[in-house]
Amino acid sequence: MIRFASLALVPFIALAATSAEAKDILVHMKNMGKEGAMVFEPALIKAKVGDRIIFNPTDPSHNAETLPSMLPAGAEPMKGALNKEVSMTVTKPGLYGIKCMPHYTMGMVALVQVGHPSAADVAAAKAAKLPPLAAKRMAGLLDRVR
Template identity: 60%
Template structure:
């Protein structure tokens, strides 16, 4: 009688069990800061790339901030979302495209961020580039849009 090693059979069983499993959704942390590498009133990082099903968590590292979506910078069919001042805001994204984010109290000071969902090309890139933002917010958003696809 011939003995069969259990190691190859176990490895095959593990491979088969995990091969069709979907990738686990991930959480990405963005800090809301009074001062950061890009200056005052910033999200760090200001640009994140995630996949559908992932969650972006905006943490109020410093006081007096919130995070909310910019209505003119969302994929078609996505409704606006708004976090409260000094509270974590969790945005779980399901639709591919670009999501503009602002801190309402500091929007005019340029406190904006951009989330790219999916690998692109983003269907709403042209609309996001055409969105009217306050001057300083527009200056900060321009390089973020340049990173997006």
């Protein structure tokens, strides 16, 4: 009976261990940053499954939302309100494209890398259709995925 009770606790212990390892990652949305105008800092976010990404509108007139064409299968989309902090807990490994809708055509995009994406994941992300400035910035981020 004790052996059965111990085995029944394994999933809960694993969940607690995963939760304890999860971390919060803060991303600032800025009008001007190290990489120029209209940026997420950092723009390349490396996370693990279970981590929470917090998008903070450091400057006004920003939001953060996922790009439907760059979202792992089964991952929940996220859409934050203008001038409001929004968070997203990453639940699937892969690449999550993020945009600021008001400044998307100005290239305001970010990339969340969860785990080690496959070459097919990277190729699919590179094939996503984005506005020219967003595509240029995203290509630079995708080149840094390891």
